[in-house]
Amino acid sequence: NPMSKGLILEGVALANGTTVVNHLLSRKLQGWQIVDINGAATIYRSQPKNDKTLTLTSNAAVTVDLFVF
Numbered sequence: 883n884p885m886s887k888g889l890i891l892e893g894v895a896l897a898n899g900t901t902v903v904n905h906l907l908s909r910k911l912q913g914w915q916i917v918d919i920n921g922a923a924t925i926y927r928s929q930p931k932n933d934k935t936l937t938l939t940s941n942a943a944v945t946v947d948l949f950v951f
Contacts, residue, residue, distance in 0.1 A: 884912040888951030896940040900928060903936045905950045911936055918947035 887907075894903055905911050911931040921944040929937035936950060 885951045888949055890917065891948045891950060894946050894948055896923070896925065896938055896944050896946060898940060898943045900937060900939045903938060903948070904934060905936045907933070907950060909933055912951050914951070915949045916946050917949050920945045 889906055910933045914936055916925065921942060923940045923942040923944045925938055925940045928939040
C-alpha cells in the first residue's frame with residue numbers, strides 16, 4: 883500500500899501559476915492530497931508523475947500541506 887509509506891510536506895508555498903515541489907519520496911509518486919490550505923484556490927497536477935518532483939498549478943498564491951505517496 884503506497885499510502886502507508888507517504889509523507890506530509892508542510893508549508894508548501896504555491897504561486898499563482900506553476901510551482902515545482904520536490905516530493906522527497908525517492909521513488910515514483912503514486913498520488914497526492916491537500917491536507918491543509920490557507921485560502922481559496924483551484925490546484926491541479928500539471929506534469930506527469932515522476933521520481934523527484936510534483937508540479938502543481940494554482941489559480942491563487944496559497945500555502946498548503948500536502949500528503950504525498
